[in-house]
Amino acid sequence: xxxxxxxxxxxxxxxxxxxxxxxxxxxxxxxxxxxxxxxxxxxxxxxxxxxxxxxxxxxxxxxxxxxxxxxxxxxxxxxxxxxxxxxxxxxxxxxxxxxxxxxxxxxxxxxxxxxxxxxxxxxxxxxxxxxxxxxxxxxxxxxxxxxxxxxxxxxxxxxxxxxxxxxxxxxxxxxxxxxxxxxxxxxxxxxxxxxxxxxxxxxxxxxxxxxxxxxxxxxxxxxxxxxxxxxxxxxxxxxxx
Amino acid sequence: xxxxxxxxxxxxxxxxxxxxxxxxxxxxxxxxxxxxxxxxxxxxxxxxxxxxxxxxxxxxxxxxxxxxxxxxxxxxxxxxxxxxxxxxxxxxxxxxxxxxxxxxxxxxxxxxxxxxxxxxxxxxxxxxxxxxxxxxxxxxxxxxxxxxxxxxxxxxxxxxxxxxxxxxxxxxxxxxxxxxxxxxxxxxxxxxxxxxxxxxxxxxxxxxxxxxxxxxxxxxxxxxxxxxxxxxxxxxxxxxxxxxxxxxxxxxxxxxxxxxxxxx
Amino acid sequence: xxxxxxxxxxxxxxxxxxxxxxxxxxxxxxxxxxxxxxxxxxxxxxxxxxxxxxxxxxxxxxxxxxxxxxxxxxxxxxxxxxxxxxxxxxxxxxxxxxxxxxxxxxxxxxxxxxxxxxxxxxxxxxxxxxxxxxxxxxxxxxxxxxxxxxxxxxxxxxxxxxxxxxxxxxxxxxxxxxxxxxxxxxxxxxxxxxxxxxxxxxxxxxxxxxxxxxxxxxxxxxxxxxxxxxxxxxxxxxxxxxxxxxxxxxxxxxxxxxxxxxxxxxxxxxxxxxxxxxxxxxxxxxxxxxxxxxxxxxxxxxxxxxxxxxxxxxxx
Numbered sequence: 083x084x085x086x087x088x089x090x091x092x093x094x095x096x097x098x099x100x101x102x103x104x105x106x107x108x109x110x111x112x113x114x115x116x117x118x119x120x121x122x123x124x125x126x127x128x129x130x131x132x133x134x135x136x137x138x139x140x141x142x143x144x145x146x147x148x149x150x151x152x153x154x155x156x157x158x159x160x161x162x163x164x165x166x167x168x169x170x171x172x173x174x175x176x177x178x179x180x181x182x183x184x185x186x187x188x189x190x191x192x193x194x195x196x197x198x199x200x201x202x203x204x205x206x207x208x209x210x211x212x213x214x215x216x217x218x219x220x221x222x223x224x225x226x227x228x229x230x231x232x233x234x235x236x237x238x239x240x241x242x243x244x245x246x247x248x249x250x251x252x253x254x255x256x257x258x259x260x261x262x263x264x265x266x267x268x269x270x271x272x273x274x275x276x277x278x279x280x281x282x283x284x285x286x287x288x289x290x291x292x293x294x295x296x297x298x299x300x301x302x303x304x305x306x307x308x309x310x311x312x313x314x315x316x317x318x319x320x321x322x323x
Numbered sequence: 324x325x326x327x328x329x330x331x332x333x334x335x336x337x338x339x340x341x342x343x344x345x346x347x348x349x350x351x352x353x354x355x356x357x358x359x360x361x362x363x364x365x366x367x368x369x370x371x372x373x374x375x376x377x378x379x380x381x382x383x384x385x386x387x388x389x390x391x392x393x394x395x396x397x398x399x400x401x402x403x404x405x406x407x408x409x410x411x412x413x414x415x416x417x418x419x420x421x422x423x424x425x426x427x428x429x430x431x432x433x434x435x436x437x438x439x440x441x442x443x444x445x446x447x448x449x450x451x452x453x454x455x456x457x458x459x460x461x462x463x464x465x466x467x468x469x470x471x472x473x474x475x476x477x478x479x480x481x482x483x484x485x486x487x488x489x490x491x492x493x494x495x496x497x498x499x500x501x502x503x504x505x506x507x508x509x510x511x512x513x514x515x516x517x518x519x520x521x522x523x524x525x526x527x528x529x530x531x532x533x534x535x536x537x538x539x540x541x542x543x544x545x546x547x548x549x550x551x552x553x554x555x556x557x558x559x560x561x562x563x564x565x566x567x568x569x570x571x572x573x574x575x576x577x578x579x580x581x582x583x584x585x586x587x
Numbered sequence: 588x589x590x591x592x593x594x595x596x597x598x599x600x601x602x603x604x605x606x607x608x609x610x611x612x613x614x615x616x617x618x619x620x621x622x623x624x625x626x627x628x629x630x631x632x633x634x635x636x637x638x639x640x641x642x643x644x645x646x647x648x649x650x651x652x653x654x655x656x657x658x659x660x661x662x663x664x665x666x667x668x669x670x671x672x673x674x675x676x677x678x679x680x681x682x683x684x685x686x687x688x689x690x691x692x693x694x695x696x697x698x699x700x701x702x703x704x705x706x707x708x709x710x711x712x713x714x715x716x717x718x719x720x721x722x723x724x725x726x727x728x729x730x731x732x733x734x735x736x737x738x739x740x741x742x743x744x745x746x747x748x749x750x751x752x753x754x755x756x757x758x759x760x761x762x763x764x765x766x767x768x769x770x771x772x773x774x775x776x777x778x779x780x781x782x783x784x785x786x787x788x789x790x791x792x793x794x795x796x797x798x799x800x801x802x803x804x805x806x807x808x809x810x811x812x813x814x815x816x817x818x819x820x821x822x823x824x825x826x827x828x829x830x831x832x833x834x835x836x837x838x839x840x841x842x843x844x845x846x847x848x849x850x851x852x853x854x855x856x857x858x859x860x861x862x863x864x865x866x867x868x869x870x871x872x873x874x875x876x877x878x879x880x881x882x883x884x885x886x887x888x889x890x891x892x893x894x895x896x897x898x899x900x901x902x903x
Contacts, residue, residue: 152797176790377874
């Protein structure tokens with residue numbers, strides 16, 4: 083289990099406590115500046131909270147060796163920068179860096195899972211946005227992490243690619259990984275997450291199933307926009323009034 | 324490859340000394356080139372520096388210099404000539420100096436002469452080295468008589484010597500001594516400038532010399548501010564007269580005397 | 588994809604003996620005096636020194652470009668080469684340039700630059716702060732060097748310093764190889780060890796840290812590696828630029844482009860480049876040897892221009 087225990091960072095987060103469970107897709111939502119990325123980075127171990135701690139299976143994340151932590155938690159940052167024009171396979175292979183092995187089987191599996199086999203030798207500069215997003219996710223999956231923490235993984239993708247990628251993430255959760263996604267798109271969170279955490283100016287204001295956490299009253303309170311949900315469960319759309 | 328290894332592992336053989344009193348010499352510096360050209364017997368001076376083959380940089384007659392081979396100053400070239408002694412300036416490249424030392428090649432370094440006496444001592448030293456003290460004595464005598472002939476008593480005229488880039492020679496230099504000898508008072512000497520310094524134009528305008536001697540930098544001579552000065556005489560001097568002492572001294576002294584005679 | 592390392596090793600194996608033929612003196616083994624000494628004490632150590640210095644600069648360039656994620660990075664950006672140069676210039680100014688003193692001063696200068704870099708940018712600082720710190724140290728060292736030059740007692744001393752700064756391998760011998768080779772090889776090993784971290788940095792600093800890379804350790808390896816390679820290079824040969832910039836570009840297209848894959852090939856290619864450039868300096872029919880630093884700058888500047896134009900074209 084991955085927990086946030088009273089995580090606080092002055093000016094950014096105020097005592098967040100939440101439990102994230104494996105096998106679930108948890109979305110962290112909130113308006114700009116709410117502290118979503120900050121919380122995620124604390125959960126990855128990139129930021130050290132001033133008080134409180136991120137706890138992985140009972141141990142303080144800060145007390146783990148970086149490499150040991152890296153083998154368990156996979157992080158997909160928001161900007162998908164790739165400094166050099168590598169082949170897709172070499173990019174995905176970076177996911178094995180914490181293990182120091184060739185990991186051929188794991189790399190193949192990750193590329194297979196994201197339908198990238200035909201792109202194996204293609205340089206990343208010649209990938210479309212959606213293909214690149216898949217390649218970056220494959221890099222995370224190649225490490226077979228128990229936790230996948232991604233910051234806005236769907237933000238720059240078109241509709242089709244969004245659907246595809248979120249499908250891959252849900253599959254990973256079904257296979258036992260804990261998936262935590264920072265999302266600003268509330269409809270995606272509503273339709274695909276098992277749990278939603280809502281942050282408002284550093285405070286955790288909701289921690290529940292999507293239907294309850296993304297209640298219109300709360301949305302109006304936190305986003306200052308009156309809105310309502312349309313459509314059926316699993317295929318909802320948000321409309322501002 | 325094996326041959327190279329064998330060659331490389333050969334112990335360094337010091338350069339053999341032939342006639343110790345008539346050594347073959349390679350000179351790496353234009354000033355020592357000029358002196359050695361005068362004080363060595365034919366065949367002793369194996370090579371001069373490449374500066375002596377350049378009309379702008381040479382301090383010895385060009386045609387004479389061209390009759391001798393020139394080196395680029397690398398140790399390789401010196402080794403291929405196999406001299407007994409290498410003569411260079413104080414400012415020999417440290418890597419070359421180390422290499423000569425390592426290979427057991429004798430190097431004699433010569434400083435910049437800052438007075439006629441020092442230059443004459445260098446001439447004597449180099450002629451002793453070459454085993455030709457008589458030639459050295461002859462050159463010293465030439466220098467002495469030329470300096471005496473260039474001597475001018477009477478009123479000292481202020482003079483400013485301007486070298487390249489605005490550099491003016493200071494009081495402890497050969498040219499300042501020769502200026503004084505020929506009836507000039509070096510301005511830069513009076514101002515206490517060191518070996519060589521940059522004199523601001525302002526100071527020159529505030530207290531102008533009688534004679535401005537431009538040695539190489541015509542820009543300064545044509546400076547508009549200077550043209551406004553009344554009663555200032557302008558003269559030109561070949562820059563190579565100022566680089567070295569030795570055989571250049573008679574030529575420089577004669578030029579300065581002529582200059583003094585031309586100004587009342 | 589071709590394997591660059593065997594090819595480069597082959598090229599070097601051919602180039603080193605050939606370089607022994609290059610020099611201002613045409614060597615006739617039977618008639619030229621001291622031919623064996625010229626070959627064994629001057630040309631052979633010089634060839635090996637060119638290989639060592641070039642390898643260090645090439646590896647440092649590849650590592651720097653990987654670390655700064657910028658294909659236009661050059662080892663000089665860390666401020667270590669200017670620091671080493673200032674140390675050497677100081678020894679020349681103080682008249683303490685004999686024997687081991689000049690290289691020692693240069694190494695101390697490099698070490699000071701490294702220390703400053705570590706103090707300023709430190710463990711916490713990211714790559715941007717590190718770059719700024721390096722540039723500040725480079726300007727500081729450059730300013731101090733200019734000051735030292737202006738304080739030179741006469742025109743000859745000034746000229747001696749300026750000429751030394753232009754970089755050359757002229758008249759170097761086995762003791763220079765003995766100094767530079769162990770330091771450079773150690774540096775290259777450290778840089779190769781940094782390969783894992785450099786690879787991870789491809790994905791950005793945050794992702795690299797999430798992959799278990801310790802930024803402090805990576806920085807330490809870089810600073811030490813670049814300090815040893817570049818510092819020892821400057822100590823024996825003066826300031827030689829552009830090798831670290833050019834060589835990774837030449838090598839990158841034939842590797843898989845991962846930063847870690849570039850380091851050894853760049854070292855070998857840098858060795859080859861400096862060796863060839865040095866041979867050219869020796870055989871050009873000028874009054875004296877062309878300074879190596881100048882020759883490489885004359886090649887490097889147009890290369891830089893070509894790179895910029897190529898990047899501009901690709902950006903359109």
